[in-house]
Amino acid sequence: MRASVLAACLAVLLACAGCTETPNPDANLTIETAGGAVHVFTVELAVTDEEQRQGLMFREKLDDDRGMLFFYAQCDTASFWMKNTYIPLDMIFIGADGRIARIERNTEPETLTIHQSGAPVNGVLEVNGGLTQRLGIAEGDYVRHPWFGETGKATCG
Numbered sequence: 001m002r003a004s005v006l007a008a009c010l011a012v013l014l015a016c017a018g019c020t021e022t023p024n025p026d027a028n029l030t031i032e033t034a035g036g037a038v039h040v041f042t043v044e045l046a047v048t049d050e051e052q053r054q055g056l057m058f059r060e061k062l063d064d065d066r067g068m069l070f071f072y073a074q075c076d077t078a079s080f081w082m083k084n085t086y087i088p089l090d091m092i093f094i095g096a097d098g099r100i101a102r103i104e105r106n107t108e109p110e111t112l113t114i115h116q117s118g119a120p121v122n123g124v125l126e127v128n129g130g131l132t133q134r135l136g137i138a139e140g141d142y143v144r145h146p147w148f149g150e151t152g153k154a155t156c157g
Contacts, residue, residue, distance in 0.1 A: 026044060027043055027045055027069070028040060028041070028042060028145075029043045029067070029125065029144065031141055031142070031144070032142045032144060033136055033137055033141045039135050040065070041067045041125075041127065042065060042066050042067075043066070043069040044067075044068045045071070046068055046071070047071050055080075055085070056068050057083070057084040058086065059085070059087060060086055061087065063128075064128055064131055066127075067125050067126055068125070068126045069123060069124075069125050070123055070124040071123050071147050073122075074155060075155070076120055076121070077117050077119070077120055077121070078116065078124050079114050080107075081112050081113060082107050082108060082110060082111045082113065082115075083112055084110065087109060087128070088109055088129025089106075089128065090104065090106065090128065090130065091103065091104040091125075091126055092125040092126075092132065093118070093119075093123075093124055094122060094125060094148060095120075095122060095156070096148060096155055097149060098145070098148035099140060099141075099143075100139050101117060101121055102121075105132060106129040106130050125143060
């Protein structure tokens with residue numbers, strides 16, 4: 001019995017011997033609407049090139065209080081597509097000050113259609129398709145997260 005448990009533990013360790021990727025921790029993010037509503041999301045952080053390439057591809061569901069936040073240290077025009085993404089998404093393009101510059105609503109899954117920010121941004125938040133409309137989130141509203149705003153890491157110019 002003891003030998004079989006030891007063998008199973010060894011198999012798990014060997015299987016993960018090549019594992020170098022550690023999951024990015026979840027973080028909280030708040031969106032404040034012009035109407036005074038406050039919406040809190042738990043977001044996965046996509047910072048590295050690999051995390052950003054993977055995004056929400058191959059996910060079969062996303063809870064309404066969850067999302068993925070992509071961050072760019074310098075302002076740039078952001079472009080996304082939905083290849084290998086199985087669920088419709090709303091893409092919220094965020095400026096350095098946290099203001100929502102643009103929202104691309106209900107993007108069609110599994111397409112190569114390009115969705116662009118239209119202006120230089122420092123971040124993109126992906127949430128369930130249609131959620132921004134249901135919650136009344138609009139361009140000009142603010143995303144509150146340590147990456148954005150006066151004390152954030154985001155910069156333009």
